[in-house]
Amino acid sequence: MDIFYNVDGIGDVLIIPLKEGDRYQIQHDRIGDIVRIKNEHNEVIGYNIFQASEHFSFLQVGKMTLTEDMLRKIQKLFTTHQLNDDLDFDLSAKFVVGYVQEKKQHENADKLSVCQVDVGEEVLQIVCGAPNVEAGQHVVVAKVGATMPSGLKIKPTELRGVPSHGMICSQKELGLPNAPKEKGIYVLNNSYEVGSAFNI
Numbered sequence: 001m002d003i004f005y006n007v008d009g010i011g012d013v014l015i016i017p018l019k020e021g022d023r024y025q026i027q028h029d030r031i032g033d034i035v036r037i038k039n040e041h042n043e044v045i046g047y048n049i050f051q052a053s054e055h056f057s058f059l060q061v062g063k064m065t066l067t068e069d070m071l072r073k074i075q076k077l078f079t080t081h082q083l084n085d086d087l088d089f090d091l092s093a094k095f096v097v098g099y100v101q102e103k104k105q106h107e108n109a110d111k112l113s114v115c116q117v118d119v120g121e122e123v124l125q126i127v128c129g130a131p132n133v134e135a136g137q138h139v140v141v142a143k144v145g146a147t148m149p150s151g152l153k154i155k156p157t158e159l160r161g162v163p164s165h166g167m168i169c170s171q172k173e174l175g176l177p178n179a180p181k182e183k184g185i186y187v188l189n190n191s192y193e194v195g196s197a198f199n200i
Contacts, residue, residue: 001065001066001089001090001091001094001145002017002063002064002065002066002094002147003015003016003017003063003064003066003070004017004062004063004064005052005059005060005061005062005064006061006062007053007059007061008061011050012050012051012052012053012054013048013049013050013052014048014049014052014056014059015046015047015048016046016047016048016049016066016074017045017046018044018045018046018047018089019039019043019045019046020045020153021037021039021045021046022039022040025039025040026038026039026040026045027039027040031081031082031083032081033049033050033051033052033054033055033077033081034047034048034049034050034077034078034081034083035047035048035049035050036083036085044085049074049077055073055077056070056073056074056077058070058073063147066089066091067091068091071087071089071091074087075087090145093143093196093197093198094142094143094145094146094147094154095140095141095142095143095146095169095174095197095198095199095200096119096120096140096141096143096195096196096197096198097119097120097138097139097140097141097188097192097193097194097195097196097197097198098117098118098119098124098138098139098140098141098168098194099117099118099136099137099138099139099194100115100116100117100133100134100135100136100137100139100168101115101116101117101118101123101135102115102116102135103115103133103134103135106127106159106160106162107162108160108161108162109159109160111129111131112127112128112129112159112160112162113127113128113129113130113133114126114127114128114162115127115128115133115135115168117139117141117166117168118194118195119141119143119166119194119195120194120195120196121195124141124143124165124166125162125163125164125165126141126164126165126166126167126168127159127160127162127164128167128168128185130168130170130183130184130185131183131184132184132185132187133168133185137185137187137188138187138188138189138190138192138194139168139169139185139186139187139188140168140169140174140185140186140188140198141166141167141168141169142154142166142167142169142173143165143166144156144165144166146166146167148173148174148175149173149174149175149200150173150175154166154167168185169185169186170183170184170185170186171186174186174200175200176200
């Protein structure tokens with residue numbers, strides 16, 4: 001799960017996005033330095049914590065991966081403000097090393113493949129359009145809930161009628177330096193452990 005801090009661009013605010021919402025339908029309430037943001041269904045879709053540098057020492061400019069230690073400090077601030085919201089966030093890695101167990105031709109699209117990808121704790125079905133994907137490869141998988149460097153949020157989807165849960169990534173999609181211009185997924189060597197986090 002990613003949180004964001006940009007003191008120059010936005011100010012001294014820690015942004016904790018949980019769900020997407022219609023910016024014209026949101027409502028919010030403020031408890032001290034904590035702003036709780038809700039959608040039209042009264043579901044919490046995020047928090048903004050103002051004067052963040054006065055509350056936290058872990059802040060870095062840009063995107064940060066939320067850790068257990070960071071979450072404990074945020075929970076402590078909530079408790080101090082007598083805000084009893086459930087902060088049971090999913091902190092599992094969203095970019096992981098996967099192993100392509102199987103690749104089949106998509107029945108409704110010549111340029112798409114349907115892959116079964118082992119990501120450690122589960123096997124995901126991912127529809128992939130890369131020309132170089134093959135069974136037996138170690139790859140980088142963006143799981144559902146991941147936010148790509150481009151800002152794209154990975155969601156469960158269907159491509160030409162076939163469910164897909166995640167994305168097998170190219171170097172360009174991962175924002176890696178010197179990414180090749182030609183299309184294709186990033187194939188890792190076999191030394192990478194399946195299910196381990198891939199840091200971008």
